[in-house]
Amino acid sequence: MPDIVEVVQEIAEEMRQRPDRGEVATYIPELAGVDPNQFGLAVIDTEGHVAAAGDCDVPFSIQSVSKVFTLTLALGKVGDRLWSRVGREPSGSAFNSIVQLEYEHGIPRNPFINAGAIAVTDVILSGHKPREALGEILRFMRFLADDPAIAIDEAVAASEQRTGFRNAALANYMKSYGVLENPVDYTLGVYFHHCALAMSCRQLAMAGRFLAQRGKHPVTGLSVVQPERARRINAVMLTCGHYDGSGEFAYRVGLPGKSGVGGGILAIAPGKASIAVWSPGLDASGNSHLGRIALEALTRRMGWSIFGA
Amino acid sequence: MPDIVEVVQEIAEEMRQRPDRGEVATYIPELAGVDPNQFGLAVIDTEGHVAAAGDCDVPFSIQSVSKVFTLTLALGKVGDRLWSRVGREPSGSAFNSIVQLEYEHGIPRNPFINAGAIAVTDVILSGHKPREALGEILRFMRFLADDPAIAIDEAVAASEQRTGFRNAALANYMKSYGVLENPVDYTLGVYFHHCALAMSCRQLAMAGRFLAQRGKHPVTGLSVVQPERARRINAVMLTCGHYDGSGEFAYRVGLPGKSGVGGGILAIAPGKASIAVWSPGLDASGNSHLGRIALEALTRRMGWSIFGA
Amino acid sequence: MPDIVEVVQEIAEEMRQRPDRGEVATYIPELAGVDPNQFGLAVIDTEGHVAAAGDCDVPFSIQSVSKVFTLTLALGKVGDRLWSRVGREPSGSAFNSIVQLEYEHGIPRNPFINAGAIAVTDVILSGHKPREALGEILRFMRFLADDPAIAIDEAVAASEQRTGFRNAALANYMKSYGVLENPVDYTLGVYFHHCALAMSCRQLAMAGRFLAQRGKHPVTGLSVVQPERARRINAVMLTCGHYDGSGEFAYRVGLPGKSGVGGGILAIAPGKASIAVWSPGLDASGNSHLGRIALEALTRRMGWSIFGA
């Protein structure tokens, strides 16, 4: 088995030199202004060893990667009843498509497309004020990552809110079918804020450890979720975690993963490691271009694909 | 680790007793007449040990399970050029949907929906007569399963051909975009015939071994495919192998698998086992009802999920 | 030629007696509570003679019939530039469908589906406060109908606003494509209010006269629109005025017409008459059930179809 520290260093160096860096998201100025030359990678194995390289300590906007954690919270809150509000099938369409909602009575296909994540946020919000729900999400992230410094980038949240008409369309559409319980503005407010979480690769890999370790939080030994639920969250990440590029990610990388438009990806090698990678440039499906390539290199060299050695 | 022989026996017994058996496919008389009370299960580990129970030696129509093997053959023939003719993303729609073809210029989403498998068949056919292509497929199946008795059920093939208007629509549609190279009737003829392969669970599990063993044929030690290709075929099975129930199968079973409308499923536990299950009754997505339940029980008891122990 | 006064009386009497009355819209209490036994009909010929019967003086919520008048106003304001914001093709889908918007970059298919009428409202609003825009619409209706008593039903408007999530989805979706210029809430506010105009059949037939008379306002002799524009508005009414029942209406009635979910229909016999009919029960396409039947009887008996005597 190759040495993970060396592999991580090598990959970071290779990625630093590549000319193809994808296209940085431009829909809000806070993302459009990010330097595309950045690249970070952090791997934490089940014994807690960290291998990190590049811009692994630079915080970035985790955006949709937050959906893994809100799914976990919502499942903790309402259990399998969640699945009456959102499906768990790949969508076969773009992250922000509304077509599927019309054909399927306002029920989003899975918790990782925008509509589904908004429905999940609505579940977390229920019975709370937006500020309380956000507080709960933030505490959960700090606990998982064992880092009280994690915070929301308010400028990003404000920009999302100002320009998020497509998400408002999705939310209002679901509301018209009774899929959302709370006022649309409340649910969207919480959604825009948790997408604006700023975290480094190191923090993100820390937060994802429970999914690699049968649901256990390694520092406290507490069970974040039961082992079966950890497996199932991983399964949804594998089939739905990269929008309409999920098949491609499974084919090339072979790990459950969730991407965000900020260029971050959280990937899980079950029983082996929690991995976070970040490079701001995106591919045509809206997933980190170099992030995916780096993960492909990592799983190949480490033999970590879940589809066989 | 529980004893696999006992687990297989237990599951077969549990499935025998369940009252819920799904609905047998009715579109051709040869399938409509199959007794829904049948259930077979066969598991072959990487050392060649077989655990089998129930109707594990009764041949059934493998239907779309054949698509795993035609994909393997086509990749062997043209390599990654295959992916210009067919995608590898989940479709988000039914196995026989034509809508996606119109929106995506006649390129089917993946090799496991009907349109995709017809395109794959067209690749195998190219440069050959239908009879030769079928002979090649049949020899491949017999070699993989190490069993020269495997044959095509001609009555099933004839019925498919007589009633297969929806598949003819898909094929003609792709032909109009130049995605098929051969005469539509030739390609459909080969397609209907390889879907009519009759195999038992034991034979099917034997044929699938190379996908659990880094691409190696265990009897001869020959490489059927390179390890990376075996992983990738498994990845496509995971994301696309159960039509619009692929997410559900990943969520519950946690193994790459491919189902057929005859009630069979081939599932792969990479590095551990090749598994075939059969029960003719289908669920709403067209996948074997008890087959999926049996596989869920098997992976849970054996701890074989690829998404974590 | 049969006597129009007699024909109108006969039809009103026939409609009064029919047991099949369709289903009253139930999405807001103000519509759900309307008595389905009501029926009104008013016909005004080009010489100003009025033939009216039944509940022809009972005000009802004109709903989408208002879209004929807002289209007229918007064309007056920006002329043919309007057609860069909205198309003029039948939609082939339901009045509140959002699917087409996704496939056609946020441009609604025509000004008579909800999305299109919201876009038209946005054009009228531009440069004004919502209150001013509404005032302009109201003055226009009073001028056309020569009746200063026409008013908006504020209870209906408030209910629409409280429950109009689907329209909010459409508006936000278009806003995300830049098709709307004003704040979404402003545009929706004006839209919900002009749909809540309460008018009787007599008032509505009066308001529609210019479309039957080459664009002229008969009382003042002023030109509301040029003759060509009157023809073109009639053409859009014919092809798009009854949502996904437009073909059926053309086939059976043979007149340009626009329906509303309150059960009203305005129909135009060019060069002959302006016609308003009202019966609250709707058919499966959301158009007045008896209204359509009454108009079919009227055009047949009077020989008024635009498709031949």
Place this chain on the structure above:
Amino acid sequence: MPDIVEVVQEIAEEMRQRPDRGEVATYIPELAGVDPNQFGLAVIDTEGHVAAAGDCDVPFSIQSVSKVFTLTLALGKVGDRLWSRVGREPSGSAFNSIVQLEYEHGIPRNPFINAGAIAVTDVILSGHKPREALGEILRFMRFLADDPAIAIDEAVAASEQRTGFRNAALANYMKSYGVLENPVDYTLGVYFHHCALAMSCRQLAMAGRFLAQRGKHPVTGLSVVQPERARRINAVMLTCGHYDGSGEFAYRVGLPGKSGVGGGILAIAPGKASIAVWSPGLDASGNSHLGRIALEALTRRMGWSIFGA
């Protein structure tokens, strides 16, 4: 009223000089090779006067214009039962789209899109051999046009048959839903042949007279269809006759009309005239570019719009 002979001459001259001529259809060599500089126009009023100009006697492939006549024949054969096999709503999609068929259980939206015309052809064929059905269609055209010289261009029919995979997809798709009764090849054979009718503008305008004259055949005085049916066929032409450009045609021209990919259009001014125009270049919706412009000029100068003087 302007003199129709002069108007027709003027328009033909104007069209001859225009540089914008659209794009000739290229899917078969017989159409691709047609000279785009040709333009013909023929107008026949209800008294039998003919005004014709340009290439009004050059035969061209009438293609989908034939669908007006097959609809008439099928209605004569099975009456309103036809409407259980095909709808009469605009499709909101391209002439050869298959998407709508999937969402609406194989029932085409109207008799003028390809799928609908194939279903109509199947009705004419029922109980006959293809040769007999074709003979019936041909006799009907010769009778209507009072011209025994009308014939099918066999080279065009053969080319259509050789390349008509998209139509074969539509036909097989409908067959899978039981919407077609005859063997797919038979129905398609008749369809391809009647689309290959070669007629001049003069012949086509002659054939369309009954639709302008309350269903009467002017030469024999026989009733081709009842007046109500003539009106209804005109209504379907208005709403569906130009594929996804039907709204545009109604808006600009204001007459019922049916276009063909060969560049011909038949238009009806009810009670006034039957009009045929031909220019091979097409616009983006697949309708004759100059044909539509010529008809717009004609109706404006003659005041023939059905939507008002």
